[in-house]
């Protein structure tokens with residue numbers, strides 16, 4: 001991943017992290033608007049869930065420059081997500097809801113370059129999680 005991609009994602013995420021609670025609530029509103037059938041998969045308190053999501057995105061964003069420390073975290077998360085009933089197609093919906101949220105949260109700062117950088121980074125996160133889920137399904 002290019003240094004510029006990492007920098008664009010890190011600097012734009014800092015803006016979203018400053019409004020983490022709002023961003024998380026907006027993310028789930030966007031997600032459930034795109035696919036209401038996902039709502040019952042979440043059984044806990046959505047504010048706590050939103051905090052976990054934002055914290056995990058922060059970890060991922062901070063470690064983009066050190067993939068050797070990031071990949072194992074994503075692999076474990078991918079395996080846990082398979083256990084929540086998450087399938088590959090769900091990652092596209094989550095990615096789209098994330099882009100909606102960044103667009104709203106960043107406003108004019110969500111330039112084409114920033115959008116492209118997030119799409120690349122989300123693709124990396126999603127494929128790493130999906131691959132680990134698929135590998136553990138094969139091993140089971």
Ligand code: HEM
Pocket residue numbers: 038041042043044049052053056057077080081084086087090091092094125126
């Ligand atoms: C960038 C991708 C994603 C990130 C960073 C993320 C983050 C998280 C985190 C931190 C948790 C808390 C539990 C744990 O760590 O295992 C969680 C739980 C969960 N996530 Fe994700 N997730 C992602 C993708 C998805 C996708 C694609 C779905 C599909 C709908 C999904 C659905 C869920 C569900 C159902 C739970 C459990 C909720 C519950 O137990 O009530 N996540 N996620």
